Amino acid sequence: MKGILDLTDGEGVDAAIEAFGASKVFKQCVMVIKPGGKVSNAGYHGEGEFIEIPREEWGVGMAEKDIVTGLCPGGRLRISRLLRLLKNGRLDPTPMTTHSFQFHEIEKAFRMMENKEDGMIKPLIDFGS
Numbered sequence: 001m002k003g004i005l006d007l008t009d010g011e012g013v014d015a016a017i018e019a020f021g022a023s024k025v026f027k028q029c030v031m032v033i034k035p036g037g038k039v040s041n042a043g044y045h046g047e048g049e050f051i052e053i054p055r056e057e058w059g060v061g062m063a064e065k066d067i068v069t070g071l072c073p074g075g076r077l078r079i080s081r082l083l084r085l086l087k088n089g090r091l092d093p094t095p096m097t098t099h100s101f102q103f104h105e106i107e108k109a110f111r112m113m114e115n116k117e118d119g120m121i122k123p124l125i126d127f128g129s
Helices: 003-006 022-033 076-085 103-115
Strands: 011-019 035-041 065-069 099-102 123-126
Touching: 003 123, 011 022, 099 103, 103 123
Parallel strands: 011 035, 035 065, 099 123
Antiparallel strands: none
């Protein structure tokens, strides 16, 4: 987080993506976006009753920082663009991936993700096998 603020001279970034389902990462995303910025929350937060939003960094609710939820905000067009980035090798999802599964193991992957078993953060499902 400090590295992002250092790179932007303390200003913050326009957008941050929380894809791990970790409260700590969510809070860091809010802390590094600048006023008018957006946090896209695609992570599954399966634990706890609440997610904390750091008050001061959120601008006490007056900094126009948006939090957008959903697996793919922007619908079909956005997912098409993301898939094109993957296909063309311009986006590598593996640094976020902690576990890999074959398609026939998808129920196990969802169960493990929901329960955060074995330190799971993000599963990668291979649909080709």
